[in-house]
Amino acid sequence: MQGRIVKVSGPLVVAEGMADAKMFDVVRVSDKRLIGEIIELRGDKASIQVYEETSGLGPGEPVYSTGEPLSVELGPGLIGSIFDGIQRPLTLIREKVGDRIVRGIEVPSLDRERKWEFVPRVKPGDQVEPGDIIGVVQETSIVEHRIMVPQGIEGVIEWIHQGLATIVEPVAKVKTADGATVDITMMQKTPVRIGRKYKEKLPPTLPLITGQRVIDTFFPVAKGGVAAVPGPFGSGKTVVQHQLAKWADADIIVYVGCGERGNEMTDVLMEFPQLRDPKTGEPLMKRTVLIANTSDMPVAAREASIYTGITIAEYFRDMGYNVAIMADSTSRWAEALREMSGRLEEMPGEEGYPAYLSSRLAEFYERAGRVICLGKDGREGTITAIGAVSPPGGDFSEPVTQATLRIVKVFWALDSQLAYRRHFPAINWLTSYSLYLDRLNEWYNKEVSEEWLKLRQEAMALLQEEAQLEEIVRLVGVDALSVRDRLVLEAAKSIREDYLHQNAFHDVDTYTSTSLAKQYKMLKLIIEFYHLGQKALDAGAEFSQVVNLPVRERIGRAKYIPEGQLEQLDEILKELREQMSSLMSEGGNNS
Structure with missing residues (x-):
């Protein structure tokens, strides 16, 4: 399907002739093939959020719909990679075009050529359902990548592969109830705006041990919990996020740099391959996925980066892992929402943010949690979401901080006075709180001491x-x-x-x-x-x-x-x- 541009307003492009398009479909804009996503439909006109620089575009240029929602590729090759907000691999882009991302570049998110050693966990004749683990790949020395039956596929294993295979080659064939045979590959594609399914959500009862004394002692966060780290510039938000990413008691770390300065993401990139995991002695990068969307990238791509990060986190949670996702920072994401809302001429809420700011934040944080995953084995997985908030001038009464506080259960308030006194982590013990304490008391009494x-x-x-x-x-x-x-x-x-x-x-x-x-x-x-x-x-x-x-x-x-x-x-x-x-x-x- 092809439409035609009628208006360009920064990252917002309006196209006509899009009557058959659907909300959140991915489109390619102009012959430069810029990637965008439909965020509003009125008659045959579609408002498109473009994730790349739109300078030089004009009315009359074509718009091509892919007919698919914005999705991420999930499979072996995620760990240790660094992606941009729409899951383009930055290392591969650099090899192809140099240090700057060229507009309209199309590269696969995961390597289609690399072969992985697939070890089956089922045999022909076994009954499988969505979420069952059919085999494993040792992705890094720390992470065993579990290949699961995709949602919507149920039946009997007809054939299972053993040995080397790429992520797009079939590793199993399943005969469904209606007699059809379905191929299963190691790669899945999942829409980012809809949470992945699970069997049951459970209350969080175990602490996420971070190794940071002020957090573990006074303001603990539970595995599967949500926490916010608000603080003014220079109070150490990024240092706290980096410390949690390095030392938190999680199996997988997903670090989303959402609109922060490039040098902060560079710190992560330089440090993580050198730092040793305290549990395994291996480099921390061997259990980390990085999503870098820095402040000089287009504003619209910040929104996608948060959804990309949480979807990858859900994928590893479904394998039965404890995942921690760091979002640094949700304020920059909210600024992207404000920018797009203004260009769509929507009625503004407080301080120009859209009226739906709270519900969008809640949609992100509610995808965290402790769950029983799909599959017959009843395995548990958790996602702990920790979002940094950057209130201008450290004013905690601004809309993003207030909306976040209504959702999260742990509040680590960073204090510029403590930071100026060189007291780090600069978490103010008089204004911070944790609502998980009562649930975690039993664990502390049993595992640490009744004292x-x-x-x-x-x-x-x-x-x-x-x-x-x-x-x-x-x-x-x-x-x-x-x-x-x-x-x-x-x-x-x-x-x-x-x-x-x-x-x-x-x-x-x-x-x-x-x-x-x-x-x-x-x-x-x-x-x-x-x-x-x-x-x-x-x-x-x-x-x-x-x-x-x-x-x-x-x-x-x-x-x-x-x-x-x-x-x-x-x-x-x-x-x-x-x-x-x-x-x-x-x-x-x-x-």
Whole structure:
């Protein structure tokens, strides 16, 4: 089907003669064959969102409809790749045309020539249904790629392949109930705007351990949960996203750079192949998919990049993996919605954003979750979605942040004041929250310690009390406080500087244990210091003696103890108790 351009307005192209087209069909615009997507139909006129630069286009040029919705290719070859927002492989484009993406270039998303070793998991005569795993491919040394029966195919395996095959060659033949024989290849095509099906959605009950102490201790996110990281420029959103992508306890990472500066995506590209996965010792890139849609690419392509990312995440979830998707940042995506809404002359909502902003954000975040996947084996998979938000000037009252807050269950509020003081991660412990805590309590009690929640509550209470006491200190000075209040300030300072502050570039401190054993022992040291300090003051010890104990330096450096030497933390606790005990006996003698 062919239409004709009647209007060009930036990334919006209006074409007539499109009466047979459908919403969200992919079209090729002009003889340059720019890729676009139909976002509005009125009579025989179609409004097309073009994902490439439209300069030079004019009325009268042709528009060709493909008759298919915007889809991604799913199969072996995804892991370790870097795509743009519409799943064009950037490495292949560079090999073909150099450092700049040429308009209208058409390249397959996945390599059609490469052969993969297919190992069957079923045999002829087996009954299969959508979602069943018929075979596996060892895509990287970390990831086993599971080939599933596509949706809509059910029947008996007639033939199954073993050995090398490309992603477009049949690896199985299925005889359906109506007698037809269907070929199954290793590649599937899936529309990006519709979530992939699953059997059942489950409540999230396990934490996603990130190795970041402020998150794991105070504001955990569950596997299958959703979290937002809002913060002003320079507060460390990208650093937090990178840390989570590097160290989070997920099998697969999908990192979507949506409208952020190119140098931030370059950081990911340069670092990930060199960084080692703490669980396997292999490069992190061997379990990562990158989608790079930087700020100098066309605005419209930002919207596609979010959908491309979440669809790839759903595909790996359906294999039974725990997937974490990082969207950096949803504000840039919302700006793309605002741009297109303005050009469509729709009624604007708050600050010019479209009235449907909240529902579009909700559509993205609700595709996260913990599910029972399709297939007879009842496997579980999860997608944890973590979206950065970039409110102008750090104003959390702006529409994108507010719409996000109504949807997500975890809010990691980044604070520019903390960032200026070089306190990273700059997550403000007084304004952040996690609504998953109650669901995760049982796991913490069982896997870490029954003391964990008590320690966490005490630490948070000390930080809140410190905030109140600081008001008094600003007015009348620290000398006006009682010694017990000054001990509160000392303990809270220790929590902030020795526990919550974490150096992303230090080999040991960048990540703290999946089991949380080190986090528990570190926090216990600080809370124990506070309790014993109170007892020592009651026994008549001097405040200066309590805060200047020799063991305090060891407590401050506990974060640099490697994971394999945690017995050192027990030694520090023993030393703390001994020094406090002698201080109490001296205090008693002095009195």
